[in-house]
Amino acid sequence: MTDFEVAKAFLLKDQDGSNLFDHVADVLLKVISERPENALQVFEQLSASVKAGKLSGGVANEATQAQRELIMAHSKQLSKLYRDPEAPEAVEDDEGDEAKEAPEPEEPLPAPRADVLIDMDKEFAAWRAAGVHMAPQDSFKLQMSLARLAGADDSIQTLRLWGKLLGREGDYFVAEGTGGAAEEGDEDEEGVEPAEPEANKHTYWVCSYPGGPWTRLGSLRPEAVLCARQIKRFLTGNLDASVLGYPAFPGTERAYVRAIIALINEECAIAPKGYFAVSEDGDAVDVAEEFTMPAVADLLDASAWEAYGPAFSSLGRVRPVETEDAEGNTVSQPEGWELQWVRDALAEKWTARAYPRTLPDLKHAHAVLRSEAWPGAFAIASAASGAWSNVYVGYGFARADTLYTPPMPPALQKEYGGAQFKEQDDVIEDPTLGQDNNEEEDA
Known part of the structure; x- marks a missing residue:
């Protein structure tokens, strides 16, 4: 056996279903077909891409293409944020050069409006x-x-x-x-x-x-x-x-x-006490005309805050349901429930601290309240800026003292017993012939 045959046999040695000889041939074929300018510098990258394509059965290239399409769609969406709505949209031709102008888009890009945004x-x-x-x-x-x-x-x-x-x-x-x-489709439906x-x-x-x-x-x-x-x-x-x-x-x-x-x-949803005031008819919440933000030390207690917005009853509603009983009297369910737009915050469900902790008396210090009922909910206020804010970042889970256990379905209905009913006895008539038939037989 010649030295060439020995070397080729070594290169053809199987390694997990592949061999070095075929891999080098595929890499050289890729170099010849793509003809990169710096083939020597990118040879290792070409070898790695060929190997990845073989190991995944060609899925790597498909995944790369899908990722590119996702990135392009993401970039196209973000580019709308910075484009002038009155300027024509620029597109690229087949050679990648930017065209002079593009036709008007089907849906005009709305102009940004910042007057409604909170700071x-x-x-x-x-x-x-x-x-x-x-x-x-x-x-x-x-x-x-x-x-x-x-x-x-x-x-x-x-x-x-x-x-x-x-x-x-x-x-x-x-x-x-x-x-x-x-x-569309947000209106009330029948039976809902x-x-x-x-x-x-x-x-x-x-x-x-x-x-x-x-x-x-x-x-x-x-x-x-x-x-x-x-x-x-x-x-x-x-x-x-x-x-x-x-x-x-x-x-x-x-x-x-x-x-x-x-x-x-x-x-x-809590705010410093006194910031909101209930309207005269009691159906809405308005910002109090004269309100002064308390000092940070005074805000480090949940009693200095109050919850605002509707609360939900045991029926999942914010207003009681009024019905009539058999005598025609109005019945409110749940009993004693009423809509309260502003109410005291539960002090035991909040923990407070100053930021920064080491300098609570700093001019630009903040009072930070963290919810113990809903992990991830915070209320922040600053006496210097006179502003306060609520924010939530979490999974949408309320804190529970025990592990969550899904409620059990209702018990199955029992089989019909039928003990209160009794089958009627069969009535058996006397088969004796009547009187008329007896007289005919005597005759």
């Missing part, structure tokens, strides 16, 4: 005092996307970033506002408990990443609140996903996210 720079600074940090580029993208959202809907009156809900496959950035046009206007004073939108498109959540319904109180599930990040569990949730994850937001707001 987000102050809010982000206050959140950092609570340990909720956001990268500057992400906060800028969110601020720009919220301005675009307000520009697309003139009915929006106020708009702010509510927080973030974490999920298994994706997260939800939540925006809270007043106003906002209802989407109608939505209460008081429970839907605020409108909510969600997006999956900073700068992404916003999706408006529907109205909050009582049956969704009742079920959301009894179940505990990780969010998937898909608004159209089913909410599996017992009891069965009446809707998709879109309605479940809206119910979680309402339950968090019920206990964690």
Whole structure:
């Protein structure tokens, strides 16, 4: 056997279903077909890509292509945040050169509207005092996307970033506002408990990443609140996903996210006492005309704060249900329940600290309250700026003293006993012939 045959046999030695001879041949074929300018410098990268394609059966190239398409779609969405809505959109021709002008887009890009946005720079600074940090580029993208959202809907009156809900496959950035046009399919349906206007004073939108498109959540319904109180599930990040569990949730994850937001707001939407005042008719909350932010030392107690917004009864409603009994008297359910827009915050469910801890008397210090009922909820206030804020970042789970156990289904109905009923006895008549027949026989 010649030396060449020995060397070739060594190169053809099988190693996990492949060999060095075929690999080198494939790499050289790739170099000849692609003809890179710096073939010597990228030879190792070409070898690694050929090996990865063989090990995954060609799936690596497909995955790379899918990732490129995802990155391009993501970049195209973000580029809309910074483009002038009146300027024509530039496109690239087949050779990659930028064209002079592009035709008008099918849907005109709305102009940003910042007059309805709450001062987000102050809010982000206050959140950092609570340990909720956001990268500057992400906060800028969110601020720009919220301005675009307000520009697309003139009915929006106020708009702010509510927080973030974490999920298994994706997260939800939540925006809270007043106003906002209802989407198709948001009206009340037949046989469905109608939505209460008081429970839907605020409108909510969600997006999956900073700068992404916003999706408006529907109205909050009582049956969704009742079920959301009894179940505990990780969010998937898909608004159209089913909410599996017992009891069965009446809707998709879109309605479940809206119910979680309402339950968090019920206990964690708090403001310094005296900031809000109930209107004369008692049906709305207005900002007090004369309000002075207390000192930080005075805000380090939950008794100096008060919860605002509607609370939900055992029926999942904010107003009592009035019915009539058999005698025609009005009955209110639950008994004694009434709508309270402003109420005392539960001091035992909050822990307070000053930021910074070492200099609580600093001019720009913040009072930070952390919720023990809903981990991830914070309330922050500053006496220097006179501003306060609420934020939530978490999985949407309430704290429980014991491990969560799904409720058991109701007991099966018993088989019909029938002990109170008795079968009627059969009536057997005497088969003796009648009198007329006897007389005929005598004749």
